[in-house]
Amino acid sequence: xxxxxxxxxxxxxxxxxxxxxxxxxxxxxxxxxxxxxxxxxxxxxxxxxxxxxxxxxxxxxxxxxxxxxxxxxxxxxxxxxxxxxxxxxxxxxxxxxxxxxxxxxxxxxxxxxxxxxxxxxxxxxxxxxxxxxxxxxxxxxxxxxxxxxxxxxxxxxxxxxxxxxxxxxxxxxxx
Numbered sequence: 001x002x003x004x005x006x007x008x009x010x011x012x013x014x015x016x017x018x019x020x021x022x023x024x025x026x027x028x029x030x031x032x033x034x035x036x037x038x039x040x041x042x043x044x045x046x047x048x049x050x051x052x053x054x055x056x057x058x059x060x061x062x063x064x065x066x067x068x069x070x071x072x073x074x075x076x077x078x079x080x081x082x083x084x085x086x087x088x089x090x091x092x093x094x095x096x097x098x099x100x101x102x103x104x105x106x107x108x109x110x111x112x113x114x115x116x117x118x119x120x121x122x123x124x125x126x127x128x129x130x131x132x133x134x135x136x137x138x139x140x141x142x143x144x145x146x147x148x149x150x151x152x153x154x155x156x157x158x159x160x161x162x163x164x165x166x167x168x169x170x171x172x173x174x175x
Contacts, residue, residue: 004053007164013153022133022149025156030122032159033115036066039166040107047175048107052165057097059169062162064102067113069093073155074121077148080137081128085145087138125152 014021040048040063048060057065072091079086096102101109128148136147169175 002168004056004165004168006161007168008157008161011154011157011161013150017133017149017153019130022152025152026122026125028156029125029152029159030118032066032070032163033111033118035159035163036063036114036166037111039163039170040111043170043175047173050169050173052169056165058103059166060104060107061097061102062165063107064105064110065093065097066159066162067110067117068096068102069158070114070117070121070155073151074117074124076137077121077124077151080135080148080151081132085136085138087140090139090141 017025040059043059048063049058051058052062068091076088079088133149133152134147136145137151138145
């Protein structure tokens, strides 16, 4: 039986990326905004307020979660490039998903934010040199330094993971 929590499988990073693998991951990040727009296109308000699985977030919350998460990721990339192994501050993504604008807000604001954020993030990543990808940050939840190659893989997976939550629900419900 399919695990609805991980429709594309759990995150499994490679220890090191080639230039081609890095480019594919950057392209995957660039593809998230249009894929997300397509995934929610034509859905009614009732459908947007349907959880993608029992006990999971609604489609609306997933849409608002992506720019919340990826904005944090963009800042973390910038910190890793401008400071020596900075310790980042985690945030409570579940609490953020329960804020009023995340539970009931109109999608356009988050879809537009994600469009512009990803354009900026991809432009930034394209300026990085091969050695830059080994720069890192300390994440207290991982209790180790995470390099930008790891972070790139994580967020390429993360966007596709959440788009697949929505696409999977649409498929299961025949929407």
